Amino acid sequence: MKDRSKHIEILNLSKSFENSGSELKVLKNISLDVSSGEFIAICGRSGVGKSTLIRMIAGLVKPSSGTVAIDGDLVVNPPNSMGFVTQDYSRSLLPWFSVEKNVALPFKAKNFSKLEKKRKVEEVLEAVGLADFAKFYPWQLSGGMQQRVAIARSLVLDPKLLLLDEPFASVDAQIRLELEDLIANIVLQKKITTIIVTHDIDEAIYLADRVILISDSPASVSKIIQVKLARPRSQTETRSDPKFVKMRTQLYASLRGK
Amino acid sequence: MKLLPVQRKFVNIGQNYALTFGITAALWECAALTVNSRSFPHLNSVLLDLLNLIKNIDFWKSLIVTFNLTIIGFVIGALFAFALGLATALNKRLNLLLSSSINFLRSIPSVVFLPLLVASIGASARTAIILTALVVSLKLVIFVSRGVLETEMEHIEFAKIYHLSTFSKICNIYIPSLFSVVSTGFRLSASRAFGTVIASGIIIGTPGLGRDLLFAESNAEYERVFSYVIILGIVGTLIYATFNVIERQFIHWRVNI
Amino acid sequence: MKKKVNSIFWTLLLPSFILIFWEIVSGFKPNPFFPPPSRIAGAIQEVISIEWILSSVKPSFIVLFVGYFVGAILGLVIGSLLGEFVKMRIVFLPICNFIRSIPSVAKVPLILSIMGLGLSTRISTVVIAVLFPVLMSTVRAIAATRNELLDLNRTLKFGRIRGLVSIRVPAAIGEILTGLHASVQVAVLAMIVSEMLGSGVGIGAFIIQSQSTFRIANMWVGVFIVGLIGLALNYLFMKIERKVAPWYFKSKGLIA
Numbered sequence: 107m108k109d110r111s112k113h114i115e116i117l118n119l120s121k122s123f124e125n126s127g128s129e130l131k132v133l134k135n136i137s138l139d140v141s142s143g144e145f146i147a148i149c150g151r152s153g154v155g156k157s158t159l160i161r162m163i164a165g166l167v168k169p170s171s172g173t174v175a176i177d178g179d180l181v182v183n184p185p186n187s188m189g190f191v192t193q194d195y196s197r198s199l200l201p202w203f204s205v206e207k208n209v210a211l212p213f214k215a216k217n218f219s220k221l222e223k224k225r226k227v228e229e230v231l232e233a234v235g236l237a238d239f240a241k242f243y244p245w246q247l248s249g250g251m252q253q254r255v256a257i258a259r260s261l262v263l264d265p266k267l268l269l270l271d272e273p274f275a276s277v278d279a280q281i282r283l284e285l286e287d288l289i290a291n292i293v294l295q296k297k298i299t300t301i302i303v304t305h306d307i308d309e310a311i312y313l314a315d316r317v318i319l320i321s322d323s324p325a326s327v328s329k330i331i332q333v334k335l336a337r338p339r340s341q342t343e344t345r346s347d348p349k350f351v352k353m354r355t356q357l358y359a360s361l362r363g364k
Numbered sequence: 365m366k367l368l369p370v371q372r373k374f375v376n377i378g379q380n381y382a383l384t385f386g387i388t389a390a391l392w393e394c395a396a397l398t399v400n401s402r403s404f405p406h407l408n409s410v411l412l413d414l415l416n417l418i419k420n421i422d423f424w425k426s427l428i429v430t431f432n433l434t435i436i437g438f439v440i441g442a443l444f445a446f447a448l449g450l451a452t453a454l455n456k457r458l459n460l461l462l463s464s465s466i467n468f469l470r471s472i473p474s475v476v477f478l479p480l481l482v483a484s485i486g487a488s489a490r491t492a493i494i495l496t497a498l499v500v501s502l503k504l505v506i507f508v509s510r511g512v513l514e515t516e517m518e519h520i521e522f523a524k525i526y527h528l529s530t531f532s533k534i535c536n537i538y539i540p541s542l543f544s545v546v547s548t549g550f551r552l553s554a555s556r557a558f559g560t561v562i563a564s565g566i567i568i569g570t571p572g573l574g575r576d577l578l579f580a581e582s583n584a585e586y587e588r589v590f591s592y593v594i595i596l597g598i599v600g601t602l603i604y605a606t607f608n609v610i611e612r613q614f615i616h617w618r619v620n621i
Numbered sequence: 622m623k624k625k626v627n628s629i630f631w632t633l634l635l636p637s638f639i640l641i642f643w644e645i646v647s648g649f650k651p652n653p654f655f656p657p658p659s660r661i662a663g664a665i666q667e668v669i670s671i672e673w674i675l676s677s678v679k680p681s682f683i684v685l686f687v688g689y690f691v692g693a694i695l696g697l698v699i700g701s702l703l704g705e706f707v708k709m710r711i712v713f714l715p716i717c718n719f720i721r722s723i724p725s726v727a728k729v730p731l732i733l734s735i736m737g738l739g740l741s742t743r744i745s746t747v748v749i750a751v752l753f754p755v756l757m758s759t760v761r762a763i764a765a766t767r768n769e770l771l772d773l774n775r776t777l778k779f780g781r782i783r784g785l786v787s788i789r790v791p792a793a794i795g796e797i798l799t800g801l802h803a804s805v806q807v808a809v810l811a812m813i814v815s816e817m818l819g820s821g822v823g824i825g826a827f828i829i830q831s832q833s834t835f836r837i838a839n840m841w842v843g844v845f846i847v848g849l850i851g852l853a854l855n856y857l858f859m860k861i862e863r864k865v866a867p868w869y870f871k872s873k874g875l876i877a
Contacts, residue, residue, distance in 0.1 A: 164525065166521055166524065166525070183524070184524055184525040184526075184527070186527070188525065190522070190525050192518060194518070197516050197518045197519075198518050198519075198522060200519060200536070200537065200540070201617035202540040202541075202544075202615075202617055203536075211522070211526060211528075211536070212526040214526070214528050214529075214532045214536065215526055215527040215528050215529060215532065243616065243617060244617070245616075245617055263526075380711050380712065381715065383712050384712050384713070384715050384716055387712060387713075387716075388716050399735060401735075403734045403735045404735050457631060460628055460631035460632050461631050461632075461634055461635050462635060463632070464632045464633070464635070464636060465635050465636055465639070467852070467855075468636075468848055468852060469848075470851075470855075471806070471848055471851030471852040471854075471855050472844065472847055472848040472851055473806065473809050473810035473813050473847065473851065474810075475726070475810060475813055475814055475817070476813055476825070476828055476843070476844045476847050477844070479828055479829055479831075479832035479833075479840060480654060480832070480837075480840065480841075480844070482832075483654055483832050483837070484652075484654035484655075555722070558724060559724030559725065559726060559727075562724045562726060562727050563724060563726035563727075563814065566726055566727065566729070566730060566814075566818070567726070567814065567817055567818070574726075574727065577727060577730055578730060581730040581731075581733065581734055584734075586734055589730060589731055589734055590731065592727070593723055593727055593728065593731050596723050596724060596727045597719045597720065597722050597723040598719075598722075600722030600723055600724060601718065601719060601722040604722060
């Protein structure tokens, strides 16, 4: 019995870590449904367990209890057709490969013709605005450009699901806005289901259809806000929209109230 | 005449080296005058002898023998080091099993095995190779196992996300990451390999420049001793520099971070 | 507790297996150069005596420790100065690098021919073997002082020498210790070689003499004792490193 509208189904997810005998509960009873093509932002203070949550969805961390299902299939290992971008581009890109080889990495486990691979790599590099930098090495690029490479790599297999773990936390403010728009446009165009983890409330509202606030220790879902702002959004207009400002105030209040 | 910045740089470097050489020569002469014995010859006589030495075909043969022994010993040692290093890094049990013996062998200066080797298999080229391989593998094994263990967690995670096969994980992630650590080990153990071939020549008379040096010393050819030592310094520097260049070419990301 | 017992078991497994295997094989097929461990153990009793320690071990220790300390201190002082004074560094570093590149064993015949046989020769051998690696690693470490620390030095108005002693050397202590540690091995090597080549005194000479008079079990005793000295010094250094610069050695996770 597969419910197609529910792309991702998270049920009573909990995680605790064992630390020299004592048990540290990080996440408690998180339940969440994400429908196909939806953009979800998971928001919370640093250290609250957001990264652990997204890693469990990605199949990289095993939950202590509860389940994650994608298209009705239980996630045990990283699912097919998923892209993943992490915060630290200096560690997620392979320094010994050029930009194009880094982007082509996901093809290593797939059977594609050489031509098809080449075309696809060119296409995603074009999409992130790095068409001229295919032959460069990561260390020759700025931080923002390296993160674009990481984004290109996550898109090269045309994923149905994109997971972003604080993807813009290591780049400076100006670049950050550019990358936000880049992601928003690509995801909108390709109708990719996206989950982003961020500690930045503004970023969460700006990008997402739904903002999930998690807080407390162990953390659970403390607030959900539907973001009904028109797309495509714009950094200047959307952010000064009264609705935007109101949601922001609400979220700040509940973040501080706890 | 005005100089271009590049030219100026070369002139500067030239000046510095000239100064280095001048000061070294002055210090040498002072030392030779203070010691004032035949065993500490003056610089000019050593340089003359050095010229004679490099005109001698036997010297070049010896040099080639030394190189051959160094390379063979290095390659065999490196193979052992990789096998042991991978085994200890990937398996905790094997690590516990082997590390105590490896550490014990590492703390013995290799030359103490020379009397044993010469007594049991003689002072042939093979002896030098065995010792060199031993020294190289004990030096390099630490780098190999560290290189494997230091592989970035995120890289391994990405391999998992994109379902890379074990083979492609090894080729695309483990080996390049390993080589960025091991290249330092290569450089250090190549120098060690050369040193060991020389040591075995000096102590038990295996073929090569080490033995020639020992002969010169026992024949009281003092200029020759100095000439050989200078040659050994040059070769040592060249080995080090070569590996440095290779490292910069192949491990470009490590150098440039 | 159980974990510890387990790890001790695995650690001792291979050495004891080798010893037993060696004992059995040499029982079946005696090889004069690999006497059974039981014979070597017997030789330990035979060899080790007060006189032997005074005549062989003590001179080796004097050479090793005096040579190492003199070499290390010279290396540290000269290295720090070359690290601080760039002009001096440009002139003297190439020659130091060159001398360092000469295999340390090859320096022994040279020193022998200049200084003759004797205690001072052996000590000088160790001094020179230790001096240059320590010097080079110190120069590299000092020269790599971070700019913020140099600025700190400038704002504190410490001046060159005081800044060197109280900021640049402490900042570089981890790397300097690594250099000091690495040259312990070189020091033991230089000591053994200088004793082997002609002095007739010390453990190195004992090993050579045992071999040439065909007392192979005694030679093995000498080899093991050198190994134990190396192991003990290595362990000592590891402790010092972890004590003096825990931040540096903890973060690198070296397997010892």
